[in-house]
Amino acid sequence: MTPSVPLVYWFRSDLRLRDNPAWVQACALNQQLLAVVFEPHIASTEQRWGCLQPGAHRLAWWHANVRALQLELAQHGVTLLVLRGKAVEVLQTVANKVGAVAIHCEEIAAPYERAEVQALQHAGFEVHPHWGSTLFEEQQLPFAVDELPAVFSQFRNLVERARTPVPVPVPLAAPQHVHGFSIASETAASFAPWAARPPAEQLCMDARSAFIWGGETGSAVRAGNAGAHAYLDAYFSSDRVAQYKATRNGLIGMAYSSKWSPWLAVGAVSAREIWEALRTYEQRQGANDGSYWLWFELLWREYFRWLHKQYGDALYRRRGLSEIARPVVATKHQRTFAHWTQGRTGCELVDAGMRELAESGYSSNRMRQILASYWIYDLSGDWRAGAAWFEANLLDYDVYSNQGNWLYIAGLGTDPRGGRRFNVAKQTADHDADGQYRNLWSASP
Incomplete structure (x- = not known):
């Protein structure tokens, strides 16, 4: 009997199952899935500045979100291997162990991340990157990507005038029927040289920080998609939305700004999920200056993503x-x-x-x-x-x-x-x- 060969899903900056287009498409293929994720590293092109590895705080937050994702995947019978090293080298070792040749992942339009995909393709892998970190689909924009407006204000005006829709349904539901690949414990253990080191949890507990997370107190926020939604529920139930425009330039404490960025950065929540929460708030409470300014900030995030699609490597030149x-x-x-x-x-x-x-x-x-x-x-x-x-x-x-x-x-x-x-x-x-x-x-x- 021929042993089964899994499809590998490579989590990148999309550490969630809900509203994750790449994950949804991979699951729709109805194949056995083995999930992998790589510990953050500094792009090799930037090592000349002496920034050789991510700082402890960035790693601690990332690890916490990965652990939340591991628990969620385990409920679907999917193993998540946490790896360290160059993707092409480590995934070749994974492929040798389990026979995988196809990889699905999020598309990231930045030079180093594109080079990772190209290296895998040159090594013989069948790689399927899926674009999914923006509010809008490319075909919904009121202009071609290579005709992206030269300044943000023009982009915002065109999007708002065209009433560019966020794709429906919003958000995509997490697939409920997932076929996990059964990987032997000794095989998983063979990746120990690349296994992620445990985070220093106490790093997040500096009382001075404007973003305190992961503690035992009721006020601390939690990592992962569930933690993001718990935070969003509390945020949109408070008066912070209406006050946002006035307080957004503050320097001290949790309350002056939205603090969505930590979850958005690792992909533990999507911009569309936040947009849905913002829309629900405005339907319930009415739009105000604060809610519009939060939309404005989501559009800035959107603009920088399409800017990478348009210019790519040129954005990294001196x-x-x-x-x-x-x-x-x-x-x-x-x-x-x-x-x-x-x-x-x-x-x-x-x-x-x-x-x-x-x-x-x-x-x-x-x-x-x-x-x-x-x-x-x-x-x-x-x-x-x-x-x-x-x-x-x-x-x-x-x-x-x-x-x-x-x-x-x-x-x-x-x-x-x-x-x-x-x-x-x-x-x-x-x-x-x-x-x-x-x-x-x-x-x-």
Whole structure:
């Protein structure tokens, strides 16, 4: 009797079963499934900056979401192997053990992630990437992707004028009939060299953090799709939606912003699931400035994804989409970079922000803009080094938004103003006049 050969589903930035188009399509093939996921790593193209591996906070949050996914998959009889290393090398070892040749996965339109898929294809695997991280399907956009509007405001206006629909049904239900591949325990154990190391749970418990998760207290939030929905239920039952536009530039605590990004970044929840919750809120409570501004932020996330579809590798060049590169003080770069990353620039607000990032894995949107601006304009740093540092340390790192926002601040993307330089003195007066934030993240907590 010929042994069964499984289809491999490779979870990437889509750690959920609900509203996951790639997972739904793989399950629809009615084959036995073996699921795999790779521990986060820093893209090789960025290792030149010395950011060799993800920070502890990013890894801890990722591990927590993977464990939640493992438990959910186990209920369907599906094994999730947690792996470490280069995808092509490790998946060849998996294939040798179980005979798999076909791989389904999320499509990610970034250079390193595309190269991973190409390497697998060159190695003889049959790889099926599925696009599924956006609100809209490509054919629903009121323009071709290669004609994406040059600036975000034009994109937003066209989408809103066309009343571009979010696909229905929203969201896609998680498949209930899944055929898990029965993998022997000794076979699973043979991947021990690549098995994920246990996370340091205590990292998430810094009381100063603006995103506290995973603790035993009732106020802490949880990882995974169920944790995301519990958080969304609480969020949309509060008055935080109506207040969002006024509070979104805050620096301290859970309440000033939506805090959706940690789940969105690992794909534990989809943008469409959030859109559905937002729509339900507006039907129940009525639309307001806060609810519209949350939609506005979802559109920014959307724009950066289609921007990658349009420009790809060009977004990773030193000059970005510009014809010329911004000058960099190369001789001082390494020392200056160390001072910036360690919060030792001498600028109190920036140093507090860099310490918050290092010690909690989180930073507000306003502070990220300030930190990026200071690195690029005040320290004459290479924007790619700053982007790599954020990639390593942000627990809510998202390849599209991180790259898009750094290009935006540097004036090397699609911003018509040619860059966003923030006056730190003004930002301090506007957002930390009483010094509360700087004191909170002082060098001696």
